[in-house]
Amino acid sequence: MRDLTAYKAHELNKMYQNKEVTVPEVIKAYIEKIKRDDGAIKAYITLCEDSALKRAEEIQARFDAGEKMGPLAGIPIAVKDNICTKGIKTTCASKMLENFISPYDATVTKKLDEEGLIIIGKTNMDEFAMGGSTENSAFFKTHNPVNLNKVPGGSSGGSAAAVSGHLAPVSLGSDTGGSIRQPAAFCGVVGLKPTYGLVSRYGLVAFASSLDQIGPIANDVTDIATLLNVIAGHDEMDSTSANIEKKDYTLALVNDVKGLRIGVPREFFGEGVSEEVREAVSKAVEQFRALGATVSECSLPATDYALPAYYIIACAEASANLGRFDGIRYGYRTKNYENLQDIYRNSRSEGFGEEVKRRIILGTYVLSSGYYDAYYKKAQKVRTIVKKGFDKAFEDYDILLTPTAPTVAFDIGSKINNPLEMYMTDILTVSINVAGVPAISVPCGKDKEGMPIGMQLIGKHFNEETVIRAAYTYEQNVKKEEV
Amino acid sequence: MISKEEIKHIADLSMLNLSEAEIEKYTENMKDIVEFANSINSLDTDGVTESAFALDSYNVFRKDEIKESFDRDLLLSNAPSSNGEAYSLPSMTV
Structure with missing residues (x-):
């Protein structure tokens, strides 16, 4: 019997249209697969078996009635557990929100539902999206489906592992400093961080509001473009959501990069980038050249300053955003209290994990009296410089090409006791969030142990279509066995 | 250099209780992290405006219209403790 979990979303859509398979059959196949394989991978915090099956029947009835359905109707999707889903737990992989059931849907959740996608489960992550390995989950660690001894990356490690392990054909993650792209690279799948403001953040539990962005993860670029069509768009519930004309990103699925100007910023190949990553990305550069793109080296001079500026800004915003967790309105409340102060202090101390506390402390420090100008204000100026650096590079180039991460996925436990070393895993992705531009990670090779390597393609603000076209062309022309 | 006393003070501002072992650990971590954060100081930012x-959008306003709000029971269902109305x-008094 054929394995229904082996297909891409666009392939399943054709099978639904041709009545080769029904939506409940696909959902059942995924639930069986999750029950069989997720004990080892541990991508999911919550499995939505009953609601998914019920929804599958409803969507199938609409197909049967001959209703015109969207390209992702009846497709199962895994959603990162910091995206609010009405009636389904949204834990942020934190003890603080272990039993939190959102009273409303995030805008993206509502859009998924309107398009007939079916949420099959909520995925594991670093607590409050703080981390690069999904080891900071308060519940359990997720394992990389390519090699179970390795981390899946993070913070959207569960969402990337679910797609890589065929426990969902597509998923949603969130990316504050690389949290979609780095796990996509580690797990050998495709992940897109859209331009800041393209996708509504309403209902995304805030980590760093000026950097957070929701984006799609999938097994190919076609599914990425199709899912981006669903989630992108202006939303009056998010004041930072951009009010721009809606585009059809599938029109960018064009196999042609002739004349495309690709810049390769030398600062992204510095110390710490492994030899095998360098080789794989250099090979991709040659492949783009062979396909007719013009490729040359360029410079983003402020790159070295983006990582420290990122950690200052992100932690400052996190310390403010996480102030809402007070043990009163929702979330964890300590049992040990006599007065209001005790509730605040003990609930927060018992409810937050180690890394979350570390970032609250760093954020409070950089915002505290006497340090505000030296750190926070300075970092906001660095943000301007980083952004201008990208603007300048994009005067000469349509796309910038870099590795997504300096190394392949590392062993579980190998970096967890060294926070600064863990922060360094974001070194090639954070500047993209600081500048607010879109970037995709696509698989571009494997190391000698078979661990996937990702390449990052960066575009101009709101120019996702060029990023998608370049990624699609690469994907269509490179033999599957090579990547 | 960040001291243990500073970490205690910052934890206090953050409404976090830290054990002695945690204070020790965070002080140690923060030394490295703050040193790393200090590296931005070598970039000249004179005359640069903050972002x-x-x-580029700034102060996005909408009309102040009354819309349907959340159901009270639904909101209170997430509260650790409520009397059904609040x-x-x-x-608060000592």
């Missing part, structure tokens, strides 16, 4: 985020708290 609060990457886009959140329950210990007395």
